[in-house]
Amino acid sequence: MVSGGMRMNKMMASLAVVGLAMGLSGAVAQEAEHSEAEPTHFPIHKPEYESWSFAGPFGTYDKAQLQRGFKVYREVCSACHSMNYVPFRALEGLGYSEGQVKTIAAEYEVQDGPNADGDMFTRKAIPSDYFPSPYANPEAAAASNNGAAPPDLSLIAKARAVERGFPNFVFDIFTQYAEMGPDYIHALLTGYDQTPPQGMEIAEGTHYNPYFIAGKSLAMPKPLSDGQVTYDDGSPGTVDQYSRDVSAFLMWAAEPHMDDRKRMGFRVILFLLVMTGLVWATKRRIWADVPH
Amino acid sequence: MSTHDVSEPTRRDFLYVATGAVGAVGAAGLAWPFIDQMRPDASTLALATVEVDVATLEPGMSLTAKWRGKPIFIRNRTEKEVEEAKAVQLGDLKDPVARNANVPADAQATDIDRSAGEGKENWIVMVGSCTHLGCVPLGQSGDFGGWFCPCHGSHYDTAGRIRKGPAPQNLAVPVFSFISDTKIRIG
Amino acid sequence: MGAHSTYSPKTGIGRWVDARMPLPRLVHDSFVSFPVPRNLNYAYTFGGILALMLGAQILTGVVLAMHYAADTRFAFQSVEKVMRDVNSGWLLRYLHANGASMFFIAVYLHIARGLYYGSYKQPRELLWILGCIIYLLMMATGFMGYVLPWGQMSFWGATVITGFFTAIPLVGEWVQQLLLGGFAVDNPTLNRFFALHYLLPFMIAGVVVLHIWALHVVGQTNPTGIEVKSKTDTVAFTPYATVKDALGMIVFLILFSYFVFYLPNYLGHPDNYTIANPLKTPAHIVPEWYYLPFYAILRAITFNIGPIDSKLGGVLAMFGAIAVLFFVPWLDTSRVRSAAYRPWYKLFFWLFAINAIFLGWLGSRPAEGAYVIMSQLSTLYYFAFFLVIMPLLGLFETPRKLPGSITEAVLAKHGGHGAALPQGAAAAPEHKG
Numbered sequence: 001m002v003s004g005g006m007r008m009n010k011m012m013a014s015l016a017v018v019g020l021a022m023g024l025s026g027a028v029a030q031e032a033e034h035s036e037a038e039p040t041h042f043p044i045h046k047p048e049y050e051s052w053s054f055a056g057p058f059g060t061y062d063k064a065q066l067q068r069g070f071k072v073y074r075e076v077c078s079a080c081h082s083m084n085y086v087p088f089r090a091l092e093g094l095g096y097s098e099g100q101v102k103t104i105a106a107e108y109e110v111q112d113g114p115n116a117d118g119d120m121f122t123r124k125a126i127p128s129d130y131f132p133s134p135y136a137n138p139e140a141a142a143a144s145n146n147g148a149a150p151p152d153l154s155l156i157a158k159a160r161a162v163e164r165g166f167p168n169f170v171f172d173i174f175t176q177y178a179e180m181g182p183d184y185i186h187a188l189l190t191g192y193d194q195t196p197p198q199g200m201e202i203a204e205g206t207h208y209n210p211y212f213i214a215g216k217s218l219a220m221p222k223p224l225s226d227g228q229v230t231y232d233d234g235s236p237g238t239v240d241q242y243s244r245d246v247s248a249f250l251m252w253a254a255e256p257h258m259d260d261r262k263r264m265g266f267r268v269i270l271f272l273l274v275m276t277g278l279v280w281a282t283k284r285r286i287w288a289d290v291p292h
Numbered sequence: 293m294s295t296h297d298v299s300e301p302t303r304r305d306f307l308y309v310a311t312g313a314v315g316a317v318g319a320a321g322l323a324w325p326f327i328d329q330m331r332p333d334a335s336t337l338a339l340a341t342v343e344v345d346v347a348t349l350e351p352g353m354s355l356t357a358k359w360r361g362k363p364i365f366i367r368n369r370t371e372k373e374v375e376e377a378k379a380v381q382l383g384d385l386k387d388p389v390a391r392n393a394n395v396p397a398d399a400q401a402t403d404i405d406r407s408a409g410e411g412k413e414n415w416i417v418m419v420g421s422c423t424h425l426g427c428v429p430l431g432q433s434g435d436f437g438g439w440f441c442p443c444h445g446s447h448y449d450t451a452g453r454i455r456k457g458p459a460p461q462n463l464a465v466p467v468f469s470f471i472s473d474t475k476i477r478i479g
Numbered sequence: 480m481g482a483h484s485t486y487s488p489k490t491g492i493g494r495w496v497d498a499r500m501p502l503p504r505l506v507h508d509s510f511v512s513f514p515v516p517r518n519l520n521y522a523y524t525f526g527g528i529l530a531l532m533l534g535a536q537i538l539t540g541v542v543l544a545m546h547y548a549a550d551t552r553f554a555f556q557s558v559e560k561v562m563r564d565v566n567s568g569w570l571l572r573y574l575h576a577n578g579a580s581m582f583f584i585a586v587y588l589h590i591a592r593g594l595y596y597g598s599y600k601q602p603r604e605l606l607w608i609l610g611c612i613i614y615l616l617m618m619a620t621g622f623m624g625y626v627l628p629w630g631q632m633s634f635w636g637a638t639v640i641t642g643f644f645t646a647i648p649l650v651g652e653w654v655q656q657l658l659l660g661g662f663a664v665d666n667p668t669l670n671r672f673f674a675l676h677y678l679l680p681f682m683i684a685g686v687v688v689l690h691i692w693a694l695h696v697v698g699q700t701n702p703t704g705i706e707v708k709s710k711t712d713t714v715a716f717t718p719y720a721t722v723k724d725a726l727g728m729i730v731f732l733i734l735f736s737y738f739v740f741y742l743p744n745y746l747g748h749p750d751n752y753t754i755a756n757p758l759k760t761p762a763h764i765v766p767e768w769y770y771l772p773f774y775a776i777l778r779a780i781t782f783n784i785g786p787i788d789s790k791l792g793g794v795l796a797m798f799g800a801i802a803v804l805f806f807v808p809w810l811d812t813s814r815v816r817s818a819a820y821r822p823w824y825k826l827f828f829w830l831f832a833i834n835a836i837f838l839g840w841l842g843s844r845p846a847e848g849a850y851v852i853m854s855q856l857s858t859l860y861y862f863a864f865f866l867v868i869m870p871l872l873g874l875f876e877t878p879r880k881l882p883g884s885i886t887e888a889v890l891a892k893h894g895g896h897g898a899a900l901p902q903g904a905a906a907a908p909e910h911k912g
Contacts (some may be wrong), residue, residue: 057741083506085556085559085563087335087338088340089334090563097640110628128335128338128339130619151753152754154559155559155752158744158749158752159749159750159752159753160749166542166840170857172742172745173742175743176742178741178742178744178745180749183748214762242664254752256563257563257569260569261569261573261740261743262740262741263738264570264740265736265737265739265741266434266740268736268740269733269737269740271314271318271321272318272729272732272733272736273733274314275311275314275315275318275729276726276729276730276733277723278307278310278311278646279313279725279726279729280726281307281311282307282308282311282722283722283723283725283726284351285307286718286719286722287719287722287723290719290887291517291889291892291893292517292518292519292714292715324567325570325571326538326542326567326568326571328566328567329542329545329546329566329567329568329571330542330545331566332564333546333560333564333566333568334563334564334565334566335560335564336564390631419516420802
């Protein structure tokens with residue numbers, strides 16, 4: 001049995017090499033089809049890995065960063081992008097007090113009704129309301145934006161991920177890389193202002209961005225510029241900083257319970273390891289006298 | 293793993309008990325989310341306060357607001373109704389406790405402690421849910437000119453106190469306050 | 480089973496119940512005194528793990544249904560409400576979503592173990608076929624469950640999968656409309672998928688009972704593939720197999736927890752966090768990972784075969800890839816059961832396993848260029864394994880010498896240590912038909 005096992009291992013290894021070679025040759029074949037001016041696979045550049053406070057098994061959100069990101073969302077993004085699934089009350093997760101949340105909510109007008117006369121009316125928002133949409137409906141959003149409705153941002157950090165490809169998707173299991181969303185948003189927001197390669201056609205009304213996931217250019221013009229948002233905590237007012245902060249905020253908006261999740265995960269896995277030890281010892285005891 | 297292992301009954305027992313106990317703790321911990329998910333969720337709890345405009349309520353008029361999925365009776369009582377309620381002896385009451393979340397739990401069911409308080413005695417705010425089995429009582433009806441529950445015949449007086457029928461308690465007064473002369477916040 | 484029952488109730492109440500409805504006796508005979516081969520390895524714990532996962536999926540599924548709204552206007556929103564507002568809702572949903580993947584990981588390992596040790600061979604054909612039925616029901620359940628969140632992949636996955644049926648000549652269109660309740664995936668589709676997604680797991684549980692029943696009639700196989708011959712070949716299910724299964728389950732739960740808590744969206748698709756839009760197809764429609772090998776087979780048929788056009792050919796190949804599993808007991812002509820004694824089968828088995836994983840990877844690639852050719856070669860091997868290699872190997876392969884009995888094999892492994900079983904360890908052997 002032992003020698004059989006070793007033979008098995010060798011065989012497995014050689015088979016794995018064959019499989020790997022087949023996979024790689026496929027990847028190379030795909031790569032060859034790329035051309036500078038007329039790329040067929042997007043994004044043209046993969047996003048860079050940014051460092052996030054919430055990455056890894058013990059990662060937690062940096063509340064100061066989330067508040068800055070929220071400010072960027074409020075002053076810039078929210079002009080066109082809705083955030084339909086996030087209620088004001090959730091902002092307490094950014095470290096705001098109940099009173100502060102009420103103040104923030106009161107800065108928004110929401111539609112309510114009908115009242116006793118059967119009319120709809122607008123009133124100041126309260127914490128239980130959701131962020132109002134900048135447009136009345138998706139059709140209006142599309143009409144105001146050259147036919148491309150700006151996507152809702154509630155889940156954007158989980159709804160966008162650049163394909164990892166082999167072998168990265170295997171490594172990701174062990175490195176727990178799950179920040180594709182924020183990395184992508186940061187790359188996209190900082191990826192404007194680049195000159196398209198010679199000969200590339202950019203469609204009218206779109207903007208070249210080699211980090212865009214679904215084409216060479218997108219309808220959204222460069223949204224951020226240096227100094228556009230004034231931070232209260234003295235953080236630098238650069239596009240890079242804004243992009244980083246708003247990406248973190250959008251990750252929070254998409255996954256508000258991430259801190260809880262990782263904290264609980266640590267306890268659960270610790271418990272299961274202890275349990276494994278105990279059951280393993282019990283199993284050894286039970287089987288001690290039975291060769292098997 | 294061989295037959296040379298000497299079994300020690302005490303150690304073996306301890307191991308089994310420890311494994312079983314830790315497993316039981318784990319199972320209990322696992323059960324919690326399944327129970328927890330049934331509690332009111334964050335969006336339900338967030339609706340725990342509502343503000344109601346009562347500017348249009350003249351004496352003798354009522355309105356029904358909705359709070360936590362239940363009707364809230366808000367009535368601007370007439371002087372006659374207030375007088376009637378004041379005249380009732382506490383000894384005649386089936387439930388002598390105020391049942392008002394805004395006053396101490398052992399306060400007596402006097403008219404002032406059932407109403408919105410000093411200077412606002414004409415206002416009464418109550419959960420419109422019969423304390424018997426939860427039907428909605430009808431206003432200005434029944435033997436005492438207050439509320440009458442058609443389901444099982446409970447009669448409440450003009451201060452919402454149970455006077456006759458199967459209901460055990462006075463209609464509950466929720467936490468509320470006047471945030472201005474014409475606006476009530478419930479919850 | 481009843482004839483060998485060793486159950487003897489100790490209390491008066493026990494005897495009273497036993498005389499009227501001998502459920503405790505059934506449980507005792509099936510899960511306590513039931514004899515199992517003493518040489519079962521951890522590959523044999525996946526049955527227990529699967530039972531655990533079925534239970535976990537039903538439990539989390541039932542509580543999620545308490546919050547879910549099966550209406551195209553509210554479905555996506557209700558899932559978000561679970562994730563954001565419901566107490567522990569994010570945990571329950573991630574458990575359910577990742578639980579489906581874990582369920583499939585376990586079932587694939589369980590099937591692989593069956594193929595490796597020849598568990599399907601006479602007299603366990605029916606046991607194997609019941610397993611195939613469970614697998615089919617799981618696929619249907621998983622597919623319909625994936626539609627419920629009403630994201631882009633839900634919608635387009637449903638569109639593509641129900642589109643398979645349009646390949647059927649003459650009645651295809653009619654069948655598709657019957658399934659959808661309309662001309663496209665819409666509210667009626669979502670409603671019926673929810674109803675069926677709730678129903679099918681209980682049907683799975685029913686077939687699982689039959690699967691276990693069949694198992695308990697013929698007894699378990701073991702890594703040697705030799706039938707149980709004497710009392711020393713077996714041990715009692717409890718505590719021997721129970722504790723081993725428990726260890727397998729706990730270790731499996733660590734893997735499960737790792738994904739739930741640290742990579743909850745790794746096995747899902749980002750497009751499913753975008754609400755379904757019937758007017759816009761995502762760039763690449765990819766099914767859940769556990770269907771990918773079959774998806775690759777579907778797309779590998781890019782050519783017409785006589786009167787069968789490529790579309791129908793793809794669908795037939797895909798369903799054929801599952802249907803062929805039902806015939807495995809008769810396709811394998813070998814007299815020897817376990818791959819441990821079949822050097823060539825062992826080689827082809829591992830090639831098959833790697834090929835299946837490779838097919839899965841191909842299923843996630845766009846259907847273009849070299850991928851198509853690789854898919855076709857992989858598909859060819861998939862079918863050749865069952866239809867050519869299995870029947871022929873049995874005729875040409877020279878198996879290694881089998882040990883005389885399970886006990887002999889075990890003792891040989893331990894170099895002669897521990898001659899016999901200790902008192903009370905052995906259980907009554909099963910009589911085979």
